Amino acid sequence: MHLYDVKDRTVVVVDILRATSCMVTAFAHGVECIHPFADLSACKAMKAKGFITSGERDGKKVDGFDRGNSPFEYMGEDVRDKKIAFTTTNGTQAIEKALGAKKIIIGSFLNLSSVIKYLLFGDNNVLIICAGWKGKVNLEDTLFAGAIVEKLRNHIEPDCDAPLAAQYLYNLAKDDMMGFLSNSSHVKRLQRLNIQKDIEFCLTPDQYSIVPVMKDGKLTIT
Amino acid sequence: MHLYDVKDRTVVVVDILRATSCMVTAFAHGVECIHPFADLSACKAMKAKGFITSGERDGKKVDGFDRGNSPFEYMGEDVRDKKIAFTTTNGTQAIEKALGAKKIIIGSFLNLSSVIKYLLFGDNNVLIICAGWKGKVNLEDTLFAGAIVEKLRNHIEPDCDAPLAAQYLYNLAKDDMMGFLSNSSHVKRLQRLNIQKDIEFCLTPDQYSIVPVMKDGKLTIT
Numbered sequence: 001m002h003l004y005d006v007k008d009r010t011v012v013v014v015d016i017l018r019a020t021s022c023m024v025t026a027f028a029h030g031v032e033c034i035h036p037f038a039d040l041s042a043c044k045a046m047k048a049k050g051f052i053t054s055g056e057r058d059g060k061k062v063d064g065f066d067r068g069n070s071p072f073e074y075m076g077e078d079v080r081d082k083k084i085a086f087t088t089t090n091g092t093q094a095i096e097k098a099l100g101a102k103k104i105i106i107g108s109f110l111n112l113s114s115v116i117k118y119l120l121f122g123d124n125n126v127l128i129i130c131a132g133w134k135g136k137v138n139l140e141d142t143l144f145a146g147a148i149v150e151k152l153r154n155h156i157e158p159d160c161d162a163p164l165a166a167q168y169l170y171n172l173a174k175d176d177m178m179g180f181l182s183n184s185s186h187v188k189r190l191q192r193l194n195i196q197k198d199i200e201f202c203l204t205p206d207q208y209s210i211v212p213v214m215k216d217g218k219l220t221i222t
Numbered sequence: 223m224h225l226y227d228v229k230d231r232t233v234v235v236v237d238i239l240r241a242t243s244c245m246v247t248a249f250a251h252g253v254e255c256i257h258p259f260a261d262l263s264a265c266k267a268m269k270a271k272g273f274i275t276s277g278e279r280d281g282k283k284v285d286g287f288d289r290g291n292s293p294f295e296y297m298g299e300d301v302r303d304k305k306i307a308f309t310t311t312n313g314t315q316a317i318e319k320a321l322g323a324k325k326i327i328i329g330s331f332l333n334l335s336s337v338i339k340y341l342l343f344g345d346n347n348v349l350i351i352c353a354g355w356k357g358k359v360n361l362e363d364t365l366f367a368g369a370i371v372e373k374l375r376n377h378i379e380p381d382c383d384a385p386l387a388a389q390y391l392y393n394l395a396k397d398d399m400m401g402f403l404s405n406s407s408h409v410k411r412l413q414r415l416n417i418q419k420d421i422e423f424c425l426t427p428d429q430y431s432i433v434p435v436m437k438d439g440k441l442t443i444t
């Protein structure tokens with residue numbers, strides 16, 4: 001990430017399991033806005049301002065928070081028109097690192113085609129930030145990046161081999177992403193938390209046709 | 223790289239096209255030692271001390287240097303028992319970043335099996351540093367890392383998904399690495415320099431049975 005100047009770029013932030021999948025799900029169910037926080041206590045403090053406090057550390061819901069990091073917690077009528085303060089181990093850290101970008105949008109398999117359309121008809125200079133796990137590579141975010149590269153392959157000129165590697169991996173995995181990921185470090189970590197249903201949902205493409213966009217420190221859909 | 227503490231690790235530095243392939247070739251042809259330099263002028267200054275000065279910037283031989291970055295320049299009798307000062311765009315930078323590691327060794331397809339044996343019978347904690355291109359990912363170094371992961375798959379516990387991704391890519395590529403790499407950024411860059419023969423040679427496994435090891439600021443084989 002430190003190798004890239006985001007100033008002139010459209011940045012897609014990706015944390016498939018599960019931050020950006022939760023965010024997309026929440027917006028699809030009528031959430032007004034999401035304020036992402038890298039810092040836990042700053043996020044917690046938003047409760048006093050009427051926000052729903054949401055998130056996890058090391059995959060587990062934070063004590064005292066209203067909600068955790070499962071997309072199924074963001075599907076009820078009780079989130080409609082609400083404001084959410086969100087902090088996670090990886091996803092919201094990645095958003096913070098992207099601050100200063102020309103545009104920041106939120107990507108997940110759940111809104112894959114909408115993200116692709118947004119990029120295809122938007123500015124040319126794109127960076128996909130795979131949140132990974134504590135800064136290290138994970139496969140599921142890489143597969144999402146690979147899906148974008150595959151679908152936009154006739155429209156892009158990568159400036160290193162990472163997009164090509166992601167594309168190869170996506171094509172290898174696309175017919176059975178769950179099986180492909182079963183050996184991955186993060187999926188193993190999450191399986192210990194009994195969230196198989198979350199993982200399956202987060203790997204399902206095109207459930208929602210929205211693109212959350214960051215503006216003035218908060219995410220909205222327009 | 224900044225995510226890893228190398229202090230307790232055996233670090234394998236990899237720059238397949240072409241720094242570490244050159245180094246392995248040079249040692250296989252009797253070179254006494256190689257002093258790697260990240261800095262160009264520090265490398266140049268070694269000529270006055272009787273060293274052969276070698277290397278490249280942006281893939282091209284440096285003006286005033288004795289040799290460039292083709293393995294075929296390190297196969298003659300005229301390198302036997304010589305000392306080399308070596309600087310390259312990526313490989314020697316990666317070696318400098320690895321300084322402080324418990325052990326630093328040089329890997330390439332040319333000495334693949336020897337590196338694998340060294341790791342199998344050595345200490346457990348291994349980090350493979352893929353030099354890439356100016357800090358960014360390239361496929362050929364990733365494939366080498368994947369080859370090591372594949373061969374040692376029953377002996378390792380990766381701490382992120384990068385080794386797994388590299389392993390998948392290697393298995394996809396192994397029967398035709400040249401074809402697989404034909405779209406990669408670095409191979410395209412090098413093809414413009416007319417060094418197809420170098421690329422083919424650098425992708426050939428097990429030409430030499432040596433492992434260069436860094437000690438007291440220089441590489442030797444023991």
